[in-house]
Amino acid sequence: MSALTFGAGIWAFGQIVDRYATDGYGPSRTMSEMLDLAASVDGLECLDINVPFADGVSKTSELAAALAERGLRARAITPHLYTREFVKGAFTNPDPAVRERAVERVHEAVAVARELGAGYVKFWPGQDGFDMPGQADYARLWDLTVSAIRELASAHPDVQFAIEYKAKEPRVRITLSDAARTLLAIEEAGQPNVGIVMDFGHSLLAGETPAEAVQLVHRRGRLVSVELNDNWRGWDDDLPVASVHLFETIEYLLAVRRIGWSAPVLLDQFPFREDPVRALSQSIATIRMLEQVCDRVDLDELRDAQERQDALRAQALLWSALGAARETAGAAGEATGTARETAGAAGEATGTGTARET
Structure with missing residues (x-):
């Protein structure tokens, strides 16, 4: 049996907002409150943390102390490149000044990652894309995306970067939408320190077979992180693990074993209506149970x-x-x-x- 370890996105423990419940699902929480909840999830060891930080923490040193007090650590740092100021794109925004602010936001995230000892800085360019036919010069969007990745990765050769691809949301069509397209962008950027965050749910949303995609990314030497969740394929629901796709999750776990994955598996969940501690605890318990299932699969027969x-x-x-x-x-x-x-x-x-x- 493999001994997987677990982490999660800090956002799972915060207030979640959509276009209907604009007042939020659940109460607003400070960083300290979110960390308290994370620390109460059995088996959770590390976090993917956003920059800028949530309310209640202003200095990286304060966050480092708060993590240590709770027996947690930073696995990844994700700069906010998808908030209101980047509504028309971060790396691909028509305004050069906004593009520069996006780059500066990543530089800020790099500094935080270094101080916290995080494993990688994540790009999730959710606003880089388009919404309607005729709106975008696709070649221009691609060039701007690749150029920004190249610029940032070359500026920090000692830092690992990872792109989390996604087909849609918030943009109707996101430029880096699937594994193959993202691998092409990375290859064109030509930097060795850029890889991919393999999100199970995003792979489903892209119409991929996640077990196939994770092995493809690994085959190209670009797998930086593995994430688990679930959805109904039509939207990025970020449901608990194996709540919809049981066999696909088993197959994914078998693929993760096959490639010898030993880094933490991160849970990217948005428990809109569920208690976050219960939701993530259930996911970890499910993965552990499915690990026992994987132990019992006759691999030679398979x-x-x-x-x-x-x-x-x-x-x-x-x-x-x-x-x-x-x-x-x-x-x-x-x-x-x-x-x-x-x-x-x-x-x-x-x-x-x-x-x-x-």
């Missing part, structure tokens, strides 16, 4: 079925592994129940049973 493209046999092997994992979990539950009954009987015999029940 490879044989794949060599013959025997889809039904491959599916049967996955179902069998799921069934075995459920039986093991059930046996463990029964053993726990028996132990509790035994302890209860012993407690009654010693006169302490009622107190424990109370």
Whole structure:
């Protein structure tokens, strides 16, 4: 069994806003409150943190101390390149002054990443794209995107950068929309310190097979981070892990094992209506359970079925592994129940049973 470790985007613990509930889902929270919630998720070790910081923290040194106090660390730093000032694009904005502000925002994120010891700085250019036919000079958007990536990566050769691609939202069409297109942009930028954040849900949204895409990115030597969540493919719902795509998640975890992934797996979730601690705790518990499923997959049999493209046999092997994992979990539950009954009987015999029940 692989020993995966886990992180999450800090935004999962903040107030979430959409175009309908403009007053937000849940209460507004300070950085300290968000960190407290993150620290209460069993198994969560690290965070992807936005720059500028959430309210309550103004200095990187303050954030470093707050993380250390809670036993957390920074895995990634994500500069806000998609807020109101970048509504017409960050790297591709028609206004050169706005483009320069986007670049400066990344320089700021790099400084934070260095001070916190984060593993990478993430580009999520969600406003770089277009909305309607005829609106954009596509070649110009591409040139501006690649040029900005090249400029920033070459300015900080000691820093790892990673692009998180996405098909849409907030722009109707985002320039870096899928794995292949993003690999092309990275290749054209020509910098060795730029890679990809492989977000499971974004891959679904792009019409990809996530297990295939993560191996493609790894094959090109550009895999920087692995993220898990789920959606219905029509929108980036950021649901708990395997809440919709069970088999695709198992296949993704098998692919992550195959490439020897050892860095943290990050949870990119937006629990609009759910308690964030419960939602992320459930995702970690689900991944751990599915890791047991992966342990029970007969890989030799699976490879044989794949060599013959025997889809039904491959599916049967996955179902069998799921069934075995459920039986093991059930046996463990029964053993726990028996132990509790035994302890209860012993407690009654010693006169302490009622107190424990109370």
